[in-house]
Amino acid sequence: MHYRLIAPKTAYCLLILSFVAFSKSSSAQDGKALFQSNCASCHNPVRVVIGPALKGVTDRVPDNKLLHSWIKNNQTVLKSGNKYFTDLYNQYSKVPMNTFPGLTDPDIDAILKYVNSYTVATPGNNGTPTATESDSTLLYGILTIILAVIMLTLLQVNSNLKKLSDDKEGIPSAEPIPFYRNKAYITLLILVLFVIGGYFLVEGAIGLGRNKGYQPVQPIFYSHKVHAGTNQISCLYCHGGAWESKQASVPSLNICMNCHAAINEYKGDKIYREDGSEVNGTEEIQKLYSYTGYDPKSGKYTQAGRPIEWIKIHNLPDYVFFSHAQHIRAGKVQCQTCHGPIQQMSEVRQFADLSMSWCVNCHRTTKVDFPDSAGNTGNKFYNIYEKFHKELKPGDSITVEKIGGTECQKCHY
Ligand code: HEC
Ligand code: HEC
Ligand code: HEC
Ligand code: HEC
Ligand code: HEC
Ligand code: HEC
Missing domain, CATH: 1.20.5 (Single alpha-helices involved in coiled-coils or other helix-helix interfaces)
Structure with missing residues (x-):
């Protein structure tokens, strides 16, 4: 029976087709993953965040080599006095962009390809990046289903016809x-x-247990946008633990009172909750006083204080070891790379998914910051690697992976 052979063959073809569809989307994914782990804290393809919107940047900067060297190390490009980038730098109030010596040319091409092909899927998606490649996966899926239905119908017709012709010729055959x-x-x-x-x-x-986007309502409407954004208070003023230890920790009330013993009113720009309702900043500061037992009229602490029960947002499982000091002090990673543009958030929202692949992907692509030839900056702890470093061809770099940043026991107790 001929059609019996067709069925498995067609099935194989379909399988291969769907594999092609999926592998195609995963190779386009690389640019997206690289963009999200390295650039998304400051850039969006179609919106100005901290840096410019990146879609179409290859048209604004047609010199591909220059663009690559900017992304790898914008400081050298600025030092060389390039007019376009110096103007851009001034236009963005001299906010420096990170350097990415660990990114290779194909990495950068993948990122540029991703931002250029970026389209906003629906207006209501909060700007969550949805790129074209996910749409094409859906398209392939639908195509596969349509093809499968056509195949089934054709096979059915085929067997019916065969039955008819067999009957006509008088060959006995079973009902299809x-x-x-x-x-x-x-x-x-x-x-x-x-x-x-x-x-x-x-x-x-x-x-x-993963909570990307988690944004609980806190007991006091404390806005990072007001403090770290508008008033430019350094993150480490309140989260000093991040420099010294594993925990960044949330500040205790006496740190708030360093300023709020004097600042008892909110007179800044209007602030809003996520649902659009307006917040009365002065009332929120009063709540702070009720927690500390402070009486702003007499300027004295009249009642016993009680701690504010802030809801913890970021939570790694207990079996994972993570140290802020290692990343901020030794690794020189910016808070925003992992936590997103906190200084623009009225209410803190979990930015990264804190998954294992998130950690490992960054360790694979981030270069370790060794001391420079004068021995000034950089992580001196890894001086023993310097010898190997010098023996490497110039241009080669040592990623966190090479110092063991993807070994299981580094992150798992
Ligand atoms: C810490 C924030 C930050 C990060 C992270 C960052 N950038 Fe930028 N980027 C900026 C700022 C700010 C500017 C504007 C120029 C300036 O002020 O230095 C800029 C400018 C640019 C430009 C020039 C845009 C134009 O319109 O000509 C490109 C291209 C660019 N960034 C690419 C990237 C890529 C790719 C990554 C990730 C690998 C990245 N940036 C990561 C902040 C950042
Ligand atoms: C004036 C003090 C202050 C400053 C400055 C400040 N924070 Fe915070 N931060 C807090 C308080 C209080 C909370 C807890 C309430 C909340 O989640 O909004 C918090 C919460 C957070 C959280 C969420 C913690 C969790 O529960 O997982 C992150 C992340 C964070 N801050 C990062 C930053 C970064 C990055 C900066 C600098 C851009 C910064 N903070 C500046 C006081 C501060
Ligand atoms: C370094 C000084 C400083 C510290 C420390 C500080 N604040 Fe503020 N806070 C300010 C300033 C400045 C304003 C804005 C006042 C204005 O614009 O009128 C403000 C405004 C506020 C407001 C009203 C606006 C809003 O965000 O809702 C609240 C509530 C508040 N702070 C709570 C806190 C809490 C809680 C802490 C401790 C975690 C804290 N502040 C620590 C300086 C500080
Ligand atoms: C390499 C990524 C990374 C960087 C850089 C980073 N954080 Fe975190 N942060 C995390 C992770 C992961 C957690 C969750 C830790 C946990 O649950 O044990 C966290 C938790 C926090 C918390 C919640 C309290 C705590 O300690 O668990 C605060 C506050 C915080 N970070 C602030 C900061 C500030 C401020 C900076 C910059 C000075 C910063 N972080 C830089 C990844 C990072
Ligand atoms: C934005 C990039 C980035 C992310 C995300 C990141 N790391 Fe790292 N990590 C680094 C860098 C850079 C270093 C190297 C610091 C140094 O110079 O010692 C490092 C080092 C480490 C080390 C020490 C490795 C060693 O060999 O000594 C551990 C452990 C670690 N990270 C755990 C984590 C965990 C767990 C997460 C996820 C929750 C994470 N990291 C997410 C950039 C990152
Ligand atoms: C850079 C840090 C890092 C390294 C290296 C690492 N892990 Fe993880 N691992 C994590 C984090 C973070 C989680 C929590 C993921 C989550 O909650 O979704 C995790 C979760 C897990 C889980 C629980 C399953 C899951 O995905 O939730 C297993 C099993 C695991 N890791 C095994 C390993 C093994 C085996 C290795 C060595 C090949 C390894 N890990 C290396 C950070 C790391």
Whole structure:
């Protein structure tokens, strides 16, 4: 029977087709992943964040080599006195961009390709990046289903015709089996459902306990935009623990009172909650006083204080070791790279998903900051690596992965 052979063959073709569809989308993903782990804290493809919107930057800076050297090390480009970038730098109030010596040319091309192909899918998606490649996966999926339906219909027609012609020639043959009773199809269907079901089950299980975007309502409406943004208070003034230790820790009330013993009114720009309702800043400062037991009229602490029960937003599972000092002091990673543009958030929202692949991807692409030839800056702890460093060809770099940043026991107790 001829058509019996067609069925498995077509199934193979479909399988291969869907693999091609998925692998295509995962290679386009690289640029997106690199963009999100390195650039998204300051850039959005289509919106100004801290830096300019990047879509179409290849048209603004047609010199590809110059653009690459800017992204790798903008400081050298600025020192060379390039007019376009000096103007841009002044226009963005001299906010420096990070340097990315660890990014290779193909990495940068992938990032540029991603930002240029970026489209906003729906207006209501809060600007969460949704790129074209996810749409094409859907397209391939729909195409696959349509092809499968056509295939089934054709096979059915084929077997009916065969039956007719057999009958005509008087060859005895069995009734064709409709496809919903055909064992081969049923097995195939079960297999497909099993694979899809398994995929979602595993995805869901891994996602348990992950809270990207988590933004609880805090007991006091304390705005980072007002403090770290408008009033330019350094992150380390309140989160000094991040420089010294594992924990960044949330400041205790006496730190708030250093300023708020004097500042008892809010007179700044209007502030809003996520739902659009306006916040009365002065009332929120009064709440602070009720926690500390401070009486602004007499300027004395009249009642016993009690701590504010801030809701913790970022939470790694207990089996993961993470140290802020290692990243900020030794690694020179900016807070915003991991926490997003906090200085623009009225209410803190979890920016990264804190997944293992998030940590590991950054360790694979970030270069370790060694002391320079004069021995001034950089992480002296790894001086023993300097010898190897010098033996490397110029242009080669040592990523965190090479110093063991992807070894299981570094992150897992
Ligand atoms: C700490 C924030 C920050 C990060 C992280 C950052 N940038 Fe920037 N970027 C800026 C700022 C600010 C400017 C504007 C120029 C200036 O002030 O230095 C800029 C400018 C640029 C420009 C020039 C844009 C134009 O319109 O000509 C490009 C290209 C660029 N960034 C690419 C990147 C890429 C790619 C990454 C990630 C690998 C990245 N940036 C990461 C802040 C950042
Ligand atoms: C004036 C003090 C102050 C300054 C300055 C400040 N913060 Fe905060 N931060 C707080 C307080 C209080 C909380 C807890 C309430 C909340 O989550 O909004 C907090 C919470 C956070 C959280 C969430 C912690 C969690 O629960 O997971 C992050 C992340 C954070 N701050 C980062 C920053 C960064 C980055 C900067 C600098 C741009 C900064 N903070 C500047 C006081 C401060
Ligand atoms: C270094 C000084 C400083 C510290 C420390 C500080 N604040 Fe403020 N705070 C300010 C300034 C400045 C304003 C804005 C006043 C204005 O614009 O009228 C402000 C405004 C506020 C407001 C009203 C606006 C808003 O964000 O809702 C609240 C509430 C507030 N602070 C709470 C806190 C709490 C809680 C802490 C401790 C975690 C704290 N502040 C620590 C300086 C400080
Ligand atoms: C390499 C990524 C990374 C950088 C850089 C980083 N953080 Fe964090 N931060 C995290 C992670 C991961 C957690 C969750 C830690 C946990 O649950 O044990 C966290 C938690 C926090 C918390 C919650 C309290 C705590 O200590 O668990 C605060 C506040 C905070 N970070 C502030 C900062 C500030 C301020 C900076 C810059 C000085 C900064 N972070 C830089 C990744 C980072
Ligand atoms: C934005 C990039 C970035 C992210 C995200 C990041 N790291 Fe790192 N990490 C670094 C850098 C850079 C260093 C090297 C610091 C140094 O010079 O010692 C480092 C070093 C480390 C080390 C020490 C490695 C060693 O060999 O000594 C540990 C442990 C670590 N990170 C854990 C984590 C964990 C856990 C997470 C996720 C929750 C994470 N990191 C996320 C950039 C990152
Ligand atoms: C750079 C830090 C880092 C390194 C290196 C690392 N892990 Fe993880 N791992 C994490 C973080 C963070 C989580 C928590 C993920 C979450 O909550 O979703 C995690 C979670 C896990 C889990 C729980 C399953 C899950 O995804 O939630 C397992 C199992 C695991 N890691 C095994 C390993 C093994 C095996 C290695 C060595 C090949 C390794 N890890 C290396 C950071 C790391």
